[in-house]
Amino acid sequence: MDIDLLTNILFATIRTGTPLVLIALGELVCEKAGVLNLGQEGMVLMGAATGFIITVVTGSLWLGVGAAMLAGLFMSLLFGFLAISLVANQVATGLALTIFGIGLSAFLGTEYVGVGIEGISQLEIPLLSSLPVIGKVLFSHDPLVYLSWGIFAALYFCFRRTRLGLTIRAVGENPESANAIGMRVMLVRYGAVLFGGAMAGLAGGYLSLAYTPLWSEGMSAGRGWIALALVVFASWKVERVLLGAYLFGAASIMHLVLQGLGFSVSPNLLSMLPYIATIVVLMIISNDTIKAKLNTPLALGQPYRPQI
Amino acid sequence: MNRLELSGITKRYPGCIANQDISLTVQPGEIHALLGENGAGKSTLMKIIYGVVKPDAGEITWQNKQVVIEGPADARRLGIGMVFQHFSLFETLTVAENIALGLPAGQFRNRAELKQKISEVSDHYGMKLDPDRFVHTLSVGEQQRVEIVRCLLQNLQLLILDEPTSVLTPQEVGRLFKTLRQLAAEGCSILFITHKLEEVRQLCDIASILRHGELSGQCKPADTTTEELARLMVGDDTPLFRQFDKVQGGSPILEITGLVHQPDDPFASPIRDIGFTVNAGEIVGIAGVAGNGQEELLSLISGEARSAAGQVKLHGRPVGRLYPDQRRKLGVGVVPEERLGRGAVPSHSLVQNTLLTGFGQMVNRWGWIQRLPLRKLTQEILDKFNVKAENIDAQAKSLSGGNLQKFIIGREVLQQPKLLVCSHPTWGVDIGAAIVIHDALINLRDQGAGVLILSEDIEELFKICDRLGAICEGKLSPVLPASQVSIQRLGQWMAGEFTESASNQGAPAYA
Numbered sequence: 083m084d085i086d087l088l089t090n091i092l093f094a095t096i097r098t099g100t101p102l103v104l105i106a107l108g109e110l111v112c113e114k115a116g117v118l119n120l121g122q123e124g125m126v127l128m129g130a131a132t133g134f135i136i137t138v139v140t141g142s143l144w145l146g147v148g149a150a151m152l153a154g155l156f157m158s159l160l161f162g163f164l165a166i167s168l169v170a171n172q173v174a175t176g177l178a179l180t181i182f183g184i185g186l187s188a189f190l191g192t193e194y195v196g197v198g199i200e201g202i203s204q205l206e207i208p209l210l211s212s213l214p215v216i217g218k219v220l221f222s223h224d225p226l227v228y229l230s231w232g233i234f235a236a237l238y239f240c241f242r243r244t245r246l247g248l249t250i251r252a253v254g255e256n257p258e259s260a261n262a263i264g265m266r267v268m269l270v271r272y273g274a275v276l277f278g279g280a281m282a283g284l285a286g287g288y289l290s291l292a293y294t295p296l297w298s299e300g301m302s303a304g305r306g307w308i309a310l311a312l313v314v315f316a317s318w319k320v321e322r323v324l325l326g327a328y329l330f331g332a333a334s335i336m337h338l339v340l341q342g343l344g345f346s347v348s349p350n351l352l353s354m355l356p357y358i359a360t361i362v363v364l365m366i367i368s369n370d371t372i373k374a375k376l377n378t379p380l381a382l383g384q385p386y387r388p389q390i
Numbered sequence: 391m392n393r394l395e396l397s398g399i400t401k402r403y404p405g406c407i408a409n410q411d412i413s414l415t416v417q418p419g420e421i422h423a424l425l426g427e428n429g430a431g432k433s434t435l436m437k438i439i440y441g442v443v444k445p446d447a448g449e450i451t452w453q454n455k456q457v458v459i460e461g462p463a464d465a466r467r468l469g470i471g472m473v474f475q476h477f478s479l480f481e482t483l484t485v486a487e488n489i490a491l492g493l494p495a496g497q498f499r500n501r502a503e504l505k506q507k508i509s510e511v512s513d514h515y516g517m518k519l520d521p522d523r524f525v526h527t528l529s530v531g532e533q534q535r536v537e538i539v540r541c542l543l544q545n546l547q548l549l550i551l552d553e554p555t556s557v558l559t560p561q562e563v564g565r566l567f568k569t570l571r572q573l574a575a576e577g578c579s580i581l582f583i584t585h586k587l588e589e590v591r592q593l594c595d596i597a598s599i600l601r602h603g604e605l606s607g608q609c610k611p612a613d614t615t616t617e618e619l620a621r622l623m624v625g626d627d628t629p630l631f632r633q634f635d636k637v638q639g640g641s642p643i644l645e646i647t648g649l650v651h652q653p654d655d656p657f658a659s660p661i662r663d664i665g666f667t668v669n670a671g672e673i674v675g676i677a678g679v680a681g682n683g684q685e686e687l688l689s690l691i692s693g694e695a696r697s698a699a700g701q702v703k704l705h706g707r708p709v710g711r712l713y714p715d716q717r718r719k720l721g722v723g724v725v726p727e728e729r730l731g732r733g734a735v736p737s738h739s740l741v742q743n744t745l746l747t748g749f750g751q752m753v754n755r756w757g758w759i760q761r762l763p764l765r766k767l768t769q770e771i772l773d774k775f776n777v778k779a780e781n782i783d784a785q786a787k788s789l790s791g792g793n794l795q796k797f798i799i800g801r802e803v804l805q806q807p808k809l810l811v812c813s814h815p816t817w818g819v820d821i822g823a824a825i826v827i828h829d830a831l832i833n834l835r836d837q838g839a840g841v842l843i844l845s846e847d848i849e850e851l852f853k854i855c856d857r858l859g860a861i862c863e864g865k866l867s868p869v870l871p872a873s874q875v876s877i878q879r880l881g882q883w884m885a886g887e888f889t890e891s892a893s894n895q896g897a898p899a900y901a
Contacts, residue, residue: 245495252480252491259478262442263492263540264463376482376526376656 085215091332091339092219096227097293099331101126101285101302103230105309106316106323107237108281113313114241115274116254116381120176121161122282123306124183128153129286131187134297135194143202147226147287154283155276157183162275166268169385180306188299201295202226224292226284233281238320250274254379257386267386282306308357315365317377333359391454393418393579394439394548399448401434408434409445410603416548421570421580423590423611425623426600427820432583433475435600436550439581440472441465453547467494471541472550477533481526481657485536488525492540511542515569526657530679531562538569549573550581555589556817556846557680560881567593585623585820586849587616599623624821634832636856636872639669643809643840644691645703651690659683661690662864668809668840673831674869675843675855677884683864684813684844685727691811691842692724693717704809718747723807725798727814727844729791733798736787740779743786744768744801751805767804775800776826792819796826803830810834813844828854848880862886 105122112119133150137143161179164170202224211221241247253260253270261267285305290297308330316322336359337352394416401409408431416422426432437443439450441459450457452468459465465472479488486505490498498504505521512519517535525533534554541549551570555563570580570593582594590597591611599607599622607622644667651661661683668674678684689695691702693714702710704720714724724747726732734743745752745764752764768782775796779789786794795816802810815831816824831854835841844861845851851858852872859869860883867883882888 245490248483248487248491251483255480255482256478259480260491262462262472262474262478264461264466265491380481 087339089215089218091335092215093222094335095328095332096219096223097331098334099328100227100230101288101293101305102309102312102327102330103234103324104281104285104288105306106312106327107230107233107320108278108285109309110313110316110318110320110323111237111250111281112274112278113382114254114318114379115250115271116257116379116384116386117165117271117275118172118176118383119158119161119165119179119275119278120173120310121157121179121183121306122278122309123302123304124180124187125154125157125279125282126183126286126289126302126306127187127300128157128183129283130290130301131191131194131286131297132283133287134197134199134290135190137199137291138194138197143200143291146291147202147284150287150291151280151283154279154281154286156279158275158279158282161279162272165385166271166275169387172383172385184300191297191299194297195299197297199291199295202292226288226292229284234320234324241320251379254381257381257384261386261388267388271386311361315361318379319377329359330356333357391418392416392451393420393453395451396435396439397449397451399435399438399445399450401431401438401443401445407603409438412448412600412603412605414598414605414608416579416581418547418579419574419577420596421574421582421594423594423597424581424583424600425585425587425590425597425619427585427623427822430600430623431603432600433552436472436552436581436583439465439548440470440550466492466544469545469547470550471544471546471548473534473537473541473552473554475552475556477537479525479533479536481524483525484521485519485523485525485528486521488536489521489540489543493543497544507543508539512539515539515542515572516565517569530557530681531559531566534558534566542573546573546578548579548581550583552583553585554582555584555586559679559884560848560877561885563589587619587623588849590619591616601625620821634828634854637672637835639672639840639856640838641670642667643670643705644668644842645706646691647701647703649687649690649697649701651686651695651697653686653695658686660864661686664861664864664866666859666866666869668842670808670840671835671838672856673835673841673843673854674857674859675845675851675872676859676861676866676869677845677848677851677880678861679884680846682862684861686864687861688724688726688811688813688844692722692726721806721808723747723802723805723810725795725802725810725812725815727817729794729798730787734786734794737785739783739785740772740789740797741765741768741782743797744771747801748805771797771800771804774804775830776823792823795819796823799827799830803834806837807834807839809840809842811842811844814847815843815845816847816850817845824850848877851880852877860884862888 105126109119109122129150132153133146136149137146157179161175165172165175204222205225207221211217249265249270253265253267257267289301312323312326316326333356337349337355340352341349392415397413399409399412412435424432434443438445441461441464450459457468486501486508489508490504498507508519508521512535517539519535519539525536554566558566574580584590594611597609597611598605601623611619647665649661649664653660659682686695690697693712697710699708699710709717709720730736741764744767745759748767752760754760765782771777772779772782777797777800778793789797799815815827819827831841843851843855855872857869858872858875858880860867860880862884863886867888
């Protein structure tokens with residue numbers, strides 16, 4: 083395999099993996115705080131549709147990105163109100179949110195199917211991007227990719243080193259105790275849910291404004307669900323989420339590469355690759371059940387009712 | 391100057407009054423006991439002081455200043471710390487992280503300084519702690535120290551302890567009392583909730599007694615007999631103490647040999663090579679601090695967990711591979727520790743809960759439920775065991791803990807089991823209900839059934855058990871006739887010291 087091909091594969095891996103990184107990191111924070119939000123898919127689609135529409139209407143890509151995040155934020159606020167304030171069942175509420183998001187985004191975006199825009203362009207980092215291989219793979223992306231790395235680094239630091247990180251984990255592990263020692267459980271949970279929503283919206287914006295600059299119905303293609311699985315298989319560890327997302331990215335472009343190289347395997351089989359690869363690899367890294375159990379937020383999915 | 395003064399505190403919940411017009415004062419450096427049966431309103435009152443629950447009426451005065459405590463953070467700012475019965479700890483975090491979370495942000499510049507301070511404080515009060523250990527690896531006694539140290543790191547003026555000794559070995563209780571006396575000597579007030587009278591007499595300067603949500607009396611425990619204290623707790627019409635004869639059992643009913651089990655749950659304790667026998671017509675008691683394998687042992691006997699077939703035998707028949715319903719048909723009754731959720735389905739009616747373990751009798755051969763006999767049996771349980779419930783159709787979760795326990799024990803006992811396994815038969819149950827339960831267990835024994843009791847309550851074990859042992863980290867001590875076991879020895883067994891040492895010979899048995 084020649085070096086150019088390799089470079090291109092790695093470059094594409096990062097691009098494909100980025101929306102998953104964003105969604106999964108958002109969901110990770112949410113689940114660490116003990117809230118299981120199954121509404122990712124809906125929030126991503128709402129972000130994608132809203133971002134695209136705003137960009138077409140205003141002509142500004144960055145307004146579009148902002149609008150995508152706001153759309154995700156709004157959707158998660160709805161979820162938070164139902165699942166946190168009204169103590170509704172989190173699973174049912176999340177599923178409803180997904181179905182709602184799929185429908186509403188399709189409705190809003192009908193007139194924009196097939197409209198073309200100039201997507202977010204790549205920002206080549208001076209000097210670094212002229213390095214061989216690495217320059218192209220790591221430093222010639224659009225700004226949202228760099229942003230995803232920034233968010234990853236911030237979260238890694240947050241959960242390792244800061245009181246905020248500890249607080250989120252504490253609330254997800256034992257909300258009653260957290261309340262007893264004076265934490266504001268509701269506030270922390272709302273914050274986490276809203277963060278997750280904004281991230282999912284951002285991922286949607288990335289899809290419709292940078293990855294494939296266009297809008298089509300259901301364009302997230304199940305990424306919300308994959309991200310959800312990633313979080314579980316990554317046993318709620320930030321660094322493993324990143325790894326898993328890129329693995330998935332690599333596997334999902336692999337079928338294009340293999341076809342390009344002339345392997346004659348059914349394309350349907352090949353497009354299963356990413357899913358199989360993700361599951362296999364992540365099963366291997368989360369093999370240790372005891373450790374996995376220790377990492378699972380104990381109160382995940384359990385509604386919290388404050389005492390009166 | 392009073393440290394704390396409560397006046398006219400009232401808190402009502404739908405259907406019951408938790409606190410009715412309670413007034414009391416706490417002086418600086420005083421160890422103040424709050425005594426009362428379960429449901430007397432002790433915990434509610436403490437939660438009001440700590441700001442977790444808001445009172446409907448009444449005033450709180452702190453160091454001569456009237457205050458409204460909005461929440462735990464508020465209480466801690468005033469210098470009030472509380473150690474709950476169920477600890478407010480996060481098991482997957484380290485000791486230092488747990489403590490850091492309970493302190494106001496910015497109290498310490500960095501982790502190193504915090505760890506230093508934790509070591510200092512814990513050494514000063516004789517409570518050794520390693521700040522880097524994960525909480526799930528600590529014993530219950532050590533977890534309690536984490537809670538106390540967390541309180542001590544903030545300018546502590548009043549420490550509230552909710553039944554702190556119920557989870558400790560007698561030796562650990564001794565150590566805790568030493569720490570508390572030292573704290574009090576340094577001027578910190580302590581509110582000590584308990585229903586163990588002997589502890590109050592040992593430790594406390596003054597005792598306030600609650601009954602049915604009202605303050606029923608105050609006394610100096612040192613000048614009061616245990617009997618007088620108990621009388622204040624339960625009122626005039628309940629008999630207080632009973633003695634039961636010790637008997638020798640007959641032929642073996644349950645035989646356990648070389649039982650080993652490795653649970654899937656990383657928080658659960660493995661069972662390491664346990665062997666003992668329960669004979670017909672005797673009560674065997676196994677003491678132990680919670681989380682040392684009692685739950686696992688219970689589920690291995692009930693059939694919820696399975697072992698190699700020959701490791702558990704009933705009437706000589708290997709049953710280790712059988713499921714709970716199959717074992718029940720062989721005459722095994724089970725009263726698990728967790729009443730709601732395992733002993734009874736919370737949202738089901740009592741009738742339905744009776745059916746759950748009595749299905750062999752209450753269903754005809756076509757699988758239809760025999761409604762009338764079932765209702766009759768439920769009513770019989772309520773009558774015979776003095777269960778206070780609205781009626782037989784009341785939801786299980788509407789019953790108080792003690793009443794639900796009477797119901798569950800009644801349900802199992804009335805099925806005439808050959809073997810009854812009972813975890814914490816009277817935990818959280820008041821004196822009156824405890825007497826009913828003890829009588830039922832003794833009756834069952836006298837009818838020739840084997841009874842196995844797993845409990846933390848040493849007093850209870852000595853009272854009703856014919857043979858005694860203790861479990862620690864999944865290993866079982868020898869099981870000896872109760873008259874040959876001293877309380878010190880049982881305490882050592884609970885701490886895992888199974889080999890005999892000369893020092894504990896000749897000490898009288900606890901009665």
